[in-house]
Amino acid sequence: MPAQNKTTRRSLLVTSAVLSSLALAAPAAVAAPKPSDSPSASASPSATPPASMSSVGGARLGRPGTQANLAGGVPALPKDVSARSWIVADAESGEVLAAHNAHWRLAPASTLKMLFADTLLPKFPRDAKHKVVPADMAGIGAGSSMVGIKEEETYSVHDLWLGVFLRSGNDAVHVLSAMNGGVENTVKDMNEHAEELQALDTHVVSPDGYDAEGQVSSAYDLTLFARSGLQKKDFREYCSTVSAKFPGQTKKGKKGKPVxxxxxxxxxNRLLAGDSDVPVYQGIAGVKNGNTTNAGATFTGVAERGGKVLLVTVMNPEKPEHNEVYKETARLFDWGFKAAGKVQPVGELVPPKGAEEAKPGANPSGEAGGSGDGGSGTAGTGSKPVASAPAADGSSGIGTALGIAGGVLVLLAGGAFLVNRRWPLPDLVRRRTRP
Structure with missing residues (x-):
């Protein structure tokens, strides 16, 4: 479609005082095949949440049922949300605006690939090349979603990450895992990174999210993964890309030359690309969807509207409607944007352990020193996002805009409106179409 052949490179400005609100015209919906990570479940999830769950982020988040402070002036929550677990949070401040069984440990499906990406993105330059050998593809589960990687072909790391984010390709995950020393080592790295992020509901068994005995996460943890990943420029680019070209198989062309x-x-991601019954969501910028028999449909999304950036995670809607996970996510986004600034939070998204050790003077945007276009996609030091560091005058130290929209640098007028926003999301792109 014409609207999808144009590259939208609008940057979302996140500053300590204001977000530049950018208009987004939603293109026509485009149908895409339903992703699937596995054809069968390893175990059925429990019918009800535990009476007591983790209290990371606040005591109320550990209680079963819906948690929200619906005082006067706060809009009512949508009644038609059937998900087993969900959460609505402010991506900047980390405030949890409302939640339902936030720490219920459930099968995550391919939303777990957010943790995979946040863990491995810093390790390989995007222009690095890798020739796929049969061993790289070993152990991919039957019925896995695939991007179409072929053995004995060479791919760039950039290609592989497009396969992970756009097509949820388990083949791309396994190739990147092989580059990282194998699946076992990658699982170890992911579990260690989850612990660093204080995502204590999560236990990784398979790096691609394929149903596996004992593999669990929660709406709370998936939201932590998204928030951490979004500190990385490459992560933001990949999760906001609508379509891209992917290398095919080498064949003999005219005169026998390989082509x-x-x-x-x-x-x-239907909120990003659209579908017959789901329009593109205004302000959407990613993040990741998933679907397995055990997990049902899962999704974490990030969107900006009216100077607010929200994260919404929805796990396993019980309603059998087509694209229900996206419809419920959209309704929760709508509520969140209306309630933001009015509703008192019920908890918070905690920073990683390493954030408390961030030194004054660290780059508050969470970006590495370079542009990231040819780099590793790191944010701050290693794979750990960096919290904003206090400036000498006691402000947040980010008195200028952290992104550029339309080539115009937005400067804050004075310092009276400075607030100490934690975990800024610099120049978060929306709906990027790659040539």
């Missing part, structure tokens, strides 16, 4: 053509892949 390698490419094919188009499209993001299976």
């Amino acid at each position: 390698r053509e490419s094919f188009e892949i499209q993001n299976t």
Whole structure:
């Protein structure tokens, strides 16, 4: 479609005082095949949440049922949300505006790939090349979602990450895992990174999110993964890309010369790419969807509207409607944008352990020193996002805009409106279409 052949490179400005609100025209919906990570479940989830769950982020988040402070002036929560677990949070401040069974440990499906990406993105330059050997593809579960990687072909790390984010390709995950020393080592790294992020509901068994005995996460933890990943420029780029060209298989062309053509892949995030019954959500910028028999449909999304950036995670809607996980996410986004600034939070998204050790003078945007276009996609030091450091005058130290929209640098007028926003999301892009 014409609207999808144009690259939208609008940057979302996140400053300590104001977010630049950018208009987004929603293109026509585009259908995409339903992703699937596995054809069968390893175990059925429990019918009800535990009476007591983790209290990370606040005591109320450990209680079963819906947690929200619906005082006067706060809009009512949507009644038609059937998900087993969900959460609505402010991506900047970390305030949890409302939640339902936030710490219920459930199968995560491919939303677990957010943790995979947040863990491995810093390790390999995006222009690095890798030739796929049969061992790289070993152990991929039957019925896995695939991007179409072929053995004996060479791919760039950039190609592989497009396969992970757009097509939820378990084949791309396994190739990147092989580059990281294998699946076992990657699982170890992911579990260690989850602990660093204080995502204590999560236990990784398979790095691609394929149903596996004992593999669990929670709406709270998935939201932590998204918030951490969004500190990385490459993560933001990949999760906001609507469509891209992916290398195909090398074939003999005219006169016997080898020719390698490419094919188009499209993001299976319906709020980003649209579908017949789901329009593109205004202000959407990612993040990741998933679907397995055990997990049902899962999704974490980030969107900006009216100077607010929200994260919403929805796990396993019970209603059997087509694209229900996206419809319920959209309703929770709508509520969150109306309630933001009015509702008292019920908890918070905790920073990682390493954030408390961030030294004054650290880059408050969470970006590495370079542009990230040819780098590793790191944020701050290693794979750990960096919290904003206090400035000498006691402000947040980010008195200028952290992004550029339309080539115009937005400067704050004076310091009276400075607030100490934690975990800024610098120049978060929205709906990027790659040539």
